[in-house]
Amino acid sequence: MHATKSFFDTDARTLALRLLGATLHRRFAPRRIATLRIVETEAYVGPEDACSHARNAKRTERNRAMFGPPGIAYVYFTYGMHHCFNVVCGNPDRPAAVLIRAAEPLRLAHLLRSAPHAKAPTSGPARLCRALDIDRRLDSIPLRPCAPLWISPGEPPRRVAVSARVGVSQGSAWTTAPLRFFDPESPWVSTRRGPYAGSILSDPAARPYHPGLWFLRSGDRPTEG
């Protein structure tokens, strides 16, 4: 079983929630495929999102994958040394994507590459890409089975925690929008400090996405454990 087109063909917030617990497959060679459980995601919801690379629907050479069809990869390079991996969703008129921030290695973890002394080599978007050898060569590729990279549905986490997105530009309401999602029980989550501690999303299905500043009315409970 792999993710069908409709799995990705939805808004970014829905996909970010849907990807928690899903399985990420990285194919290094024909029979060398590492699998990981996705535990942390961020939604970049559309052209109105001031923190998105596709803000104002402005096309550039870098972000062109975000304007492509649902289910392709968007891999970008940043800070002179790091790559980050996103799953494209939405449609060409509403460029949107989900950043994969952390995953738990499940199988063939020995294939992963990491920094010499990294304790949590797949916790954090750039660490994950380093461990999985993801770079711009994989930008825009369709995420389908036997590709270098694909995703299959998995068991959702028991609970979902939500927080502001990490490291996004300051100065707009989008900076603090609750668009980062993670499994509060996973030790592989990248950070839980300060504003990123998160709060429990009591009923994800009951909080449908509405375009605009919907998140300003937020009533989630504080986390514990």
Next chain:
DNA sequence: ATTTAGATCCTCT
């Protein structure tokens, strides 16, 4: 345990 500075270069203005 928490904070800070530096790395490092591609992309866009």
Next chain:
DNA sequence: GAGGATCTAAATG
């Protein structure tokens, strides 16, 4: 020429 959806090591309390 400036800044970035980050990370690490070093310094500080």
